[in-house]
Amino acid sequence: MAPPLAFEEAWDFVYGVPAGAASADRKAVAPEVRAECTISEVPALCILRKHPQGTRTLTFAEEVWRKHHVAVGQLPPEWMDGGYRGKIELKPQFAEASDARQLPWILAAMDAQRTFRDAVTAKLGVAPRPFSGLPSHLRFFVSVGRTTPAAMAIVLASTDQFYWNLHGSLHRDAKSVTETVIHEAFHLEDDHHGGWSLRALTATHAKILAQCSGKSATARDACLAPFAPGRTRVRGGTFYAFHGGNDAREYGAELAVRFFEEALAAPPSPWKCATAENSYAWGAFVTEFWSGKDPLPACLTSSSGVPAP
Numbered sequence: 001m002a003p004p005l006a007f008e009e010a011w012d013f014v015y016g017v018p019a020g021a022a023s024a025d026r027k028a029v030a031p032e033v034r035a036e037c038t039i040s041e042v043p044a045l046c047i048l049r050k051h052p053q054g055t056r057t058l059t060f061a062e063e064v065w066r067k068h069h070v071a072v073g074q075l076p077p078e079w080m081d082g083g084y085r086g087k088i089e090l091k092p093q094f095a096e097a098s099d100a101r102q103l104p105w106i107l108a109a110m111d112a113q114r115t116f117r118d119a120v121t122a123k124l125g126v127a128p129r130p131f132s133g134l135p136s137h138l139r140f141f142v143s144v145g146r147t148t149p150a151a152m153a154i155v156l157a158s159t160d161q162f163y164w165n166l167h168g169s170l171h172r173d174a175k176s177v178t179e180t181v182i183h184e185a186f187h188l189e190d191d192h193h194g195g196w197s198l199r200a201l202t203a204t205h206a207k208i209l210a211q212c213s214g215k216s217a218t219a220r221d222a223c224l225a226p227f228a229p230g231r232t233r234v235r236g237g238t239f240y241a242f243h244g245g246n247d248a249r250e251y252g253a254e255l256a257v258r259f260f261e262e263a264l265a266a267p268p269s270p271w272k273c274a275t276a277e278n279s280y281a282w283g284a285f286v287t288e289f290w291s292g293k294d295p296l297p298a299c300l301t302s303s304s305g306v307p308a309p
Ligand SMILES: [Zn+2]
Pocket: 183, 184, 187, 249, 250, 253
């Protein structure tokens, strides 16, 4: 858990004030807010209470702090280089209108992540370290005229931050929001493991892409399907893990979503058993994050040496 923000930091966090902003760009802090919130152990929450950004945001922020010690604020405005998505304008915003339906889904997803990691820990007798599984800070934003990126995750000065797009096209129901939370949490965890996915999965990711290259879009998609850890797709494109411009970090994040789905479910046809590449990636994942203890039984191996479902 990250230490509570100092008051001035918390003020900027809640209002989405850019780092290094001139004092003229800052809202004036009312003396009573400064007096009361400075002594609070959770300045960001205190500031939200004093200057409510709407009851839904405040209720959510209270709950998510009480249950998971996640502080709620806004992303400063910025023009983001979205790679294959082009330049995207991001603006701070809290959820109060129709997008507020995402708030209980986010909370439920965090509950699910916590419960899942506790249950896998109990089953395997090992706990993943050093990452807790959840961010310390959640910053809301919207993308102007766009529905991507749905979310981002970044380790920043020893804090674990989620940036959440209230206009994100993926946030259409509770299940999708849970997948996004698990996906983004993996990026934080990956960072805490020194960028494991690029080290461990780049060769496998490249091999899969090479195997399916030179085909029509439909044939390529069908070729990639057994290797895809997640169902998320780029609109008009293929599986997110294999979309052009996405590297092994996204493959790893989708693998984390698959682990979340299957580790305790004991599926009859586990993803890891579908191809040799899947088997390798799954094994590397449990080795890195769960001390090599696989919650699923070994795959039956066919005579060809490829793990059989
Ligand atoms: Zn990602």
